[in-house]
Amino acid sequence: MRMIPTTARTLSDDMSKRVLSLERLHVSFFTDAGELAVVRDVSLSVSAGETLALVGESGCGKSVTALATMGLLDHPGRIVAGDITLGDDVISGFSEPQMRKVRGARIGMIFQEPMTSLNPVFTIGRQLAEVLRLHRGHDDRAARLASLALLERVRIPAALERLRQYPHELSGGMKQRIMIAMAIACEPQLLIADEPTTALDVTIQAQILELLDELQKDLGMAVILITHNLGVVAQYAQRVAVMYAGEIVEQAPVTELFADPRHPYTQALLQSLPGTVDPGRQLNVIQGTVPTPREFPAGCRFATRCGEVLSRCASDVPPASRHGGNHVFSCWQRMESTS
Amino acid sequence: MHAQDSSTGSLIAHTESPWRLFWQLLQRDRLAMAGLGILLALAVVALLGKATTEWLVIFDPTTVRLVDKFRAPLSEASALLPDADRPLTGVYLLGTDELGRDVFARMLQGSFVSMSIGFVAVGISIAVGVVLGGIAGYYGEVRIGPVTVDTLIMRFTDAMLCIPIFFLILVVVALLPASIYNIMIVIGLTRWMGISRFVRAEFLSLREQDFVLAARALGLPAYRIIFWHMMPNAMAPVLVTATIGVATAILTESALSFLGFGVQPPFATWGNILADGKNFIFDAPWLFFIPGFAIFVIVLAFNLLGEGMREALNPKLQRR
Numbered sequence: 001m002r003m004i005p006t007t008a009r010t011l012s013d014d015m016s017k018r019v020l021s022l023e024r025l026h027v028s029f030f031t032d033a034g035e036l037a038v039v040r041d042v043s044l045s046v047s048a049g050e051t052l053a054l055v056g057e058s059g060c061g062k063s064v065t066a067l068a069t070m071g072l073l074d075h076p077g078r079i080v081a082g083d084i085t086l087g088d089d090v091i092s093g094f095s096e097p098q099m100r101k102v103r104g105a106r107i108g109m110i111f112q113e114p115m116t117s118l119n120p121v122f123t124i125g126r127q128l129a130e131v132l133r134l135h136r137g138h139d140d141r142a143a144r145l146a147s148l149a150l151l152e153r154v155r156i157p158a159a160l161e162r163l164r165q166y167p168h169e170l171s172g173g174m175k176q177r178i179m180i181a182m183a184i185a186c187e188p189q190l191l192i193a194d195e196p197t198t199a200l201d202v203t204i205q206a207q208i209l210e211l212l213d214e215l216q217k218d219l220g221m222a223v224i225l226i227t228h229n230l231g232v233v234a235q236y237a238q239r240v241a242v243m244y245a246g247e248i249v250e251q252a253p254v255t256e257l258f259a260d261p262r263h264p265y266t267q268a269l270l271q272s273l274p275g276t277v278d279p280g281r282q283l284n285v286i287q288g289t290v291p292t293p294r295e296f297p298a299g300c301r302f303a304t305r306c307g308e309v310l311s312r313c314a315s316d317v318p319p320a321s322r323h324g325g326n327h328v329f330s331c332w333q334r335m336e337s338t339s
Numbered sequence: 340m341h342a343q344d345s346s347t348g349s350l351i352a353h354t355e356s357p358w359r360l361f362w363q364l365l366q367r368d369r370l371a372m373a374g375l376g377i378l379l380a381l382a383v384v385a386l387l388g389k390a391t392t393e394w395l396v397i398f399d400p401t402t403v404r405l406v407d408k409f410r411a412p413l414s415e416a417s418a419l420l421p422d423a424d425r426p427l428t429g430v431y432l433l434g435t436d437e438l439g440r441d442v443f444a445r446m447l448q449g450s451f452v453s454m455s456i457g458f459v460a461v462g463i464s465i466a467v468g469v470v471l472g473g474i475a476g477y478y479g480e481v482r483i484g485p486v487t488v489d490t491l492i493m494r495f496t497d498a499m500l501c502i503p504i505f506f507l508i509l510v511v512v513a514l515l516p517a518s519i520y521n522i523m524i525v526i527g528l529t530r531w532m533g534i535s536r537f538v539r540a541e542f543l544s545l546r547e548q549d550f551v552l553a554a555r556a557l558g559l560p561a562y563r564i565i566f567w568h569m570m571p572n573a574m575a576p577v578l579v580t581a582t583i584g585v586a587t588a589i590l591t592e593s594a595l596s597f598l599g600f601g602v603q604p605p606f607a608t609w610g611n612i613l614a615d616g617k618n619f620i621f622d623a624p625w626l627f628f629i630p631g632f633a634i635f636v637i638v639l640a641f642n643l644l645g646e647g648m649r650e651a652l653n654p655k656l657q658r659r
Contacts, residue, residue, distance in 0.1 A: 075480040104558035
């Protein structure tokens with residue numbers, strides 16, 4: 001896949017179309033050893049019809065952010081500060097019964113592992129029907145008809161037979177299509193796709209992403225695409241938020257981020273892609289690994305691995321600074337060099 | 340993967356449910372099928388026994404015939420017996436006991452009592468074990484005050500395991516009237532610990548699986564996730580334990596009856612027929628060996644079936 005996006009779609013930062021916004025979200029895990037600030041000060045928003053890509057290394061808080069949005073954080077994780085707003089509702093203040101009406105109905109979610117995301121002891125038809133019964137109040141017949149329509153919508157051939165099959169009889173790509181069908185069953189405002197193609201082989205990946213793209217256009221959903229594949233980001237997202245160690249270090253429209261990355265981490269990520277060095281040469285790497293939450297520096301969390309670290313980086317949290325209209329990043333070094 | 344994904348309906352195989360797969364594997368196990376056959380036959384006998392000794396009295400287990408004491412199996416009834424007291428066809432199929440009661444009729448009556456005690460007791464222990472184990476596994480980390488739900492439930496389970504069950508049952512039975520129902524409840528309430536441990540262990544691993552997270556992400560309520568989505572996936576070891584547990588419950592009831600604490604006369608169970616028979620083991624060995632053999636057969640059958648199910652549910656042996 002090409003790195004530079006071929007089609008830069010228009011960017012909508014229209015407040016009225018805003019579907020989801022996280023404002024200064026902090027998530028901590030309360031372990032025996034004390035509080036671990038896993039997600040710090042994350043703010044982002046997505047509008048209807050827009051795809052926001054959330055990228056970053058494993059363990060940088062992408063999934064935790066997604067689960068917090070769904071209200072699915074398990075003990076010992078908890079939202080300690082910040083608001084999550086879906087449409088006009090502040091869902092971070094919702095009770096569990098209220099959240100149950102949001103999940104599956106207003107926010108759909110698909111997961112990384114289609115192989116294990118379906119219950120092995122029930123047929124596809126029963127699992128699809130369950131969602132429709134729960135949120136739409138369909139009876140058996142209506143649920144069945146709606147399931148058939150959904151399977152056709154996600155391009156599953158021979159839908160009638162599929163309804164009677166068990167998950168182990170289907171391929172990974174097929175299962176992911178079914179997960180998508182379940183997630184969009186109630187036409188949610190927002191779809192969170194947590195690495196939807198990581199477990200699939202490359203040809204299927206493209207099909208699934210095309211399908212998601214098409215469904216998004218049809219339904220006008222907002223999509224949060226969690227991935228670490230920058231090629232996917234370039235092709236399918238309009239905006240990108242780069243996460244590192246539980247913080248968003250840079251957020252920008254996709255063309256701008258690829259053309260003019262500001263944060264050293266984003267730059268290093270783009271540098272480490274194959275194609276930046278001549279064939280036969282060693283690829284660029286970012287030295288070291290993401291620190292564990294216990295070892296996060298007090299200031300900029302990238303300070304331990306940054307090549308251009310300043311003295312204040314380790315102790316002071318860099319503020320978000322703007323670069324152009326929609327490009328936001330948090331770095332002491334770049335802030336000073338631009339201003 | 341790709342070929343199947345992009346092709347149309349032509350490659351769709353015929354649908355196999357996990358249960359059908361299990362049944363196919365179980366059918367290959369001859370011993371298990373023999374066990375199942377014996378159990379089905381005994382279940383029919385037990386139902387017929389209930390019908391023919393209590394509702395429509397063809398075989399009367401309570402008639403006392405002092406002229407026909409200690410008749411050996413297959414012996415004919417005495418000519419002195421009034422017509423109303425004669426057994427069907429005039430032959431004592433399994434002999435008579437010290438009061439001249441028909442052992443065949445008593446065994447028939449006892450088969451229903453023994454089997455129903457086995458099934459009901461296990462039903463109770465499954466209900467308790469599954470609910471406690473499920474809650475401990477699903478809500479494991481949730482805290483109530485200083486302890487987690489998991490700790491609370493599992494330490495209670497451990498405490499129950501520390502009590503010598505048989506003596507606990509003896510104490511309870513000594514305090515309560517020894518009716519069939521009390522015995523069922525007592526055996527059931529003292530045998531759930533293994534099941535709750537199994538279910539908890541299964542739930543701990545199931546909880547981490549994506550389909551549980553997916554079910555939560557679809558907004559399903561917790562009780563539905565626990566009992567509808569997770570429970571069927573945790574049932575395999577429970578089923579095996581339950582099958583073997585029925586045998587254990589029947590044995591426990593027999594042992595209680597043998598000690599005189601079980602179901603009281605005039606109700607016959609295999610255990611109390613055996614207990615009555617032990618006094619006459621040299622004079623009338625059939626009184627001892629017939630119920631003993633019946634208990635042996637049913638326990639063996641349950642164990643064979645249980646072992647067969649364990650094998651058939653073993654994922655390593657599946658899809659050979």
